[in-house]
Amino acid sequence: MHIHKYEKLWLIFGVGSLILFLVILAIGAFYKEIHPPSHMDTIDPKNVQEHESFKEENLGLRQVGENEYIVNVLSSGFYYDLGKDENDKAVNTIRIPVGAKVLFQTTSTDVVHGFQIAGTNVNMMVEPGHISTLETVMQKPGTYTLLCNEYCGSGHHYMAATVEVFEP
Amino acid sequence: MIEKHLSISSKEARLIMAHMYVAFISLLVGGLMGLLQTFVRSGTFNLPFGIGYYQILTAHGVILALVLTTFFIIGFQFALMSKTVGISDKQRLSAWIGFWTMLIGTLLTAGTILTGKANVLYTFYAPLKAFPTFYIGLALVVVGSWIACFTNFRQLAVWKKAHKGGKSPLLAFMVVINMLLWFIATLGVAATVLIQFIPWSLGMVDSINVLVSRTLFWYFGHPLVYFWLLPAYMAWYAIIPKIIGGKIYSDALARLSFVLFLMFSIPVGFHHQLTEPGIDPLWKFIQVVLTFMVIIPSLLTAFSMFATFEMAGRSKGFTSLFGWIRALPWKDVRFFAPVVGMLAFIPAGTGGIINASHQMNQVIHNTIWVTGHFHLTVGTTVILTFFGIAYWLIPSLTGRKLTKKINTLGIIQTIVWSVGMFIMSGAMHIAGLLGAPRRSAYSTYTGAEQVDTWIGYQLAQAIGGTILFIGIVLMVYIFFYMVFGAPKGEASFPIAEVSEEAEPTPQYLENWKLWIGITIALILFAYTIPFIDIIQHSPPGSEGFENLIR
Numbered sequence: 001m002h003i004h005k006y007e008k009l010w011l012i013f014g015v016g017s018l019i020l021f022l023v024i025l026a027i028g029a030f031y032k033e034i035h036p037p038s039h040m041d042t043i044d045p046k047n048v049q050e051h052e053s054f055k056e057e058n059l060g061l062r063q064v065g066e067n068e069y070i071v072n073v074l075s076s077g078f079y080y081d082l083g084k085d086e087n088d089k090a091v092n093t094i095r096i097p098v099g100a101k102v103l104f105q106t107t108s109t110d111v112v113h114g115f116q117i118a119g120t121n122v123n124m125m126v127e128p129g130h131i132s133t134l135e136t137v138m139q140k141p142g143t144y145t146l147l148c149n150e151y152c153g154s155g156h157h158y159m160a161a162t163v164e165v166f167e168p
Numbered sequence: 169m170i171e172k173h174l175s176i177s178s179k180e181a182r183l184i185m186a187h188m189y190v191a192f193i194s195l196l197v198g199g200l201m202g203l204l205q206t207f208v209r210s211g212t213f214n215l216p217f218g219i220g221y222y223q224i225l226t227a228h229g230v231i232l233a234l235v236l237t238t239f240f241i242i243g244f245q246f247a248l249m250s251k252t253v254g255i256s257d258k259q260r261l262s263a264w265i266g267f268w269t270m271l272i273g274t275l276l277t278a279g280t281i282l283t284g285k286a287n288v289l290y291t292f293y294a295p296l297k298a299f300p301t302f303y304i305g306l307a308l309v310v311v312g313s314w315i316a317c318f319t320n321f322r323q324l325a326v327w328k329k330a331h332k333g334g335k336s337p338l339l340a341f342m343v344v345i346n347m348l349l350w351f352i353a354t355l356g357v358a359a360t361v362l363i364q365f366i367p368w369s370l371g372m373v374d375s376i377n378v379l380v381s382r383t384l385f386w387y388f389g390h391p392l393v394y395f396w397l398l399p400a401y402m403a404w405y406a407i408i409p410k411i412i413g414g415k416i417y418s419d420a421l422a423r424l425s426f427v428l429f430l431m432f433s434i435p436v437g438f439h440h441q442l443t444e445p446g447i448d449p450l451w452k453f454i455q456v457v458l459t460f461m462v463i464i465p466s467l468l469t470a471f472s473m474f475a476t477f478e479m480a481g482r483s484k485g486f487t488s489l490f491g492w493i494r495a496l497p498w499k500d501v502r503f504f505a506p507v508v509g510m511l512a513f514i515p516a517g518t519g520g521i522i523n524a525s526h527q528m529n530q531v532i533h534n535t536i537w538v539t540g541h542f543h544l545t546v547g548t549t550v551i552l553t554f555f556g557i558a559y560w561l562i563p564s565l566t567g568r569k570l571t572k573k574i575n576t577l578g579i580i581q582t583i584v585w586s587v588g589m590f591i592m593s594g595a596m597h598i599a600g601l602l603g604a605p606r607r608s609a610y611s612t613y614t615g616a617e618q619v620d621t622w623i624g625y626q627l628a629q630a631i632g633g634t635i636l637f638i639g640i641v642l643m644v645y646i647f648f649y650m651v652f653g654a655p656k657g658e659a660s661f662p663i664a665e666v667s668e669e670a671e672p673t674p675q676y677l678e679n680w681k682l683w684i685g686i687t688i689a690l691i692l693f694a695y696t697i698p699f700i701d702i703i704q705h706s707p708p709g710s711e712g713f714e715n716l717i718r
Contacts, residue, residue, distance in 0.1 A: 124530075127382075
């Protein structure tokens with residue numbers, strides 16, 4: 001098929017930029033290993049406590065190294081379970097020092113939820129039967145809102161917690 | 169009496185108009201729901217009579233994204249087919265059966281939503297469970313649309329038989345491509361609704377595999393947006409050149425871009441699932457690459473459009489570099505509305521590239537940025553083109569004239585729409601980047617300062633939404649005026665001819681077996697391994713949750 005000269009130039013430019021975009025994405029994905037959250041482990045949504053990470057005593061923020069933390073969260077109808085404090089009260093704020101390496105791990109006990117720390121790249125889907133994980137370094141101090149960004153029912157817009165990133 | 173003014177027989181006009189009535193009534197009802205949502209999210213308004221926010225959100229999504237679009241597109245495509253290849257009595261009968269099946273399905277689903285038993289949003293993600301009639305209604309809409317598909321296929325086949333060796337009319341070719349795309353895509357949603365959702369919601373099985381249902385849904389959900397876009401492209405390629413007094417730039421290029429859309433729009437749904445667990449990141453990346461391929465036919469289309477405009481302008485004697493722009497009929501709403509839609513597609517398409525970009529998706533996934541994105545694509549590019557189509561299609565079906573007054577009102581309507589959408593969609597994009605979530609009722613969350621920064625944009629959304637609703641009321645008025653009020657007369661059904669300078673169309677572009685074969689091969693490539701993986705690594709299934717949605 002004959003294609004007009006200008007059309008050819010336009011397509012070469014367009015397809016060229018496309019290839020450039022994809023190469024950049026591929027370098028990010030396969031060289032720097034930045035993939036979107038894609039954890040492959042499964043879990044029984046009716047019995048999440050059988051998994052070490054989601055046992056009651058392991059929920060919430062835990063320090064695991066000098067500047068390393070794990071945050072285990074159970075997501076369920078309108079509530080992020082971040083464990084209990086010393087007074088046996090539900091935790092709804094977690095405090096993380098700036099520059100710490102943090103691994104978020106969560107799963108759902110009921111429907112699909114979102115797990116987003118607004119204003120950051122921490123953003124993943126939480127699905128019953130699957131574990132979602134995301135490792136990040138919180139670079140900017142501030143008070144962030146952890147919120148559910150996938151519709152999960154009538155109280156969806158109340159499902160939130162606070163993440164404070166502080167200068168130690 | 170009126171018959172002589174109609175561009176097609178009154179029997180055909182009645183069929184197409186039936187689809188149009190449903191479409192424009194849907195516009196009003198669905199638009200009202202949208203207006204109420206922006207009010208609620210501004211934090212200054214509460215819904216009366218115990219109506220739930222998520223109930224109107226479900227209604228808004230289902231009525232506008234599924235009902236309005238499907239009815240308008242199928243009606244419009246019947247008009248194109250009748251005009252170019254004709255419709256027999258038998259085919260018209262099957263078209264009516266399709267229409268009634270879709271309408272019954274729509275009423276069943278809408279009724280279920282109205283009674284508050286299906287607040288599951290238009291994506292109906294498991295394991296939120298709606299009352300079974302919600303899913304059964306949706307299944308009927310799909311089945312009805314399949315009847316329309318096969319009617320269109322039959323129409324072209326009959327024409328081909330009668331014109332041995334002839335090249336099919338361009339518009340008929342495009343309609344058949346779009347219906348093929350729709351048929352192949354809806355197999356996914358039909359599979360999940362019929363095999364998973366209906367038995368589960370009826371209590372015949374206890375649990376549902378969530379990831380399988382989501383994967384099947386998004387296998388359909390991405391091509392769905394091209395099913396909306398391609399009829400707009402049909403008008404851009406083959407109708408607008410006539411309106412501006414020009415010719416189609418190249419018949420072959422137009423067909424090629426449609427074939428590429430068929431091949432590349434279907435096998436990609438994972439970019440909607442980029443942030444979810446249970447899907448291997450390598451396959452997500454492969455689907456991202458395939459997603460990007462649809463940019464190529466979009467670029468082809470952009471080139472063709474501007475080439476057509478420039479040639480038409482130059483043929484009227486405008487020679488300077490950009491002088492031909494002045495030669496275009498800016499005061500003709502049949503041109504003005506779709507062109508504004510085209511311009512909106514530049515930022516809209518750019519946003520789409522960002523959304524599909526593997527890692528970047530994490531920044532905007534499920535934020536209200538996404539809502540802003542599809543209000544620019546479907547809500548502006550596609551819908552303004554549909555309005556542009558209505559300005560000539562409705563009069564030519566009802567045997568009336570597009571009066572000067574309506575033309576002016578239409579131009580005002582287009583401007584109102586663009587201003588409203590600029591404010592609303594712009595605010596959504598910014599708020600999304602700041603982290604505001606989509607599909608949520610008004611909330612101050614933890615009351616943090618961060619959340620405060622969103623509220624101003626939510627007020628802007630309400631202002632934009634109000635302007636848009638004024639646009640909807642204007643459009644619905646224009647529609648009914650064109651049906652019942654406009655003076656009798658003739659309105660043309662503009663179909664452009666191909667430029668004499670265009671190269672002949674190669675035969676292989678009509679090799680259906682080849683294109684369908686490549687499409688199926690691509691689907692198998694993109695889905696087989698990850699799908700087997702998803703099924704082999706299935707967690708125990710989920711029971712339904714209804715208590716969370718009331």
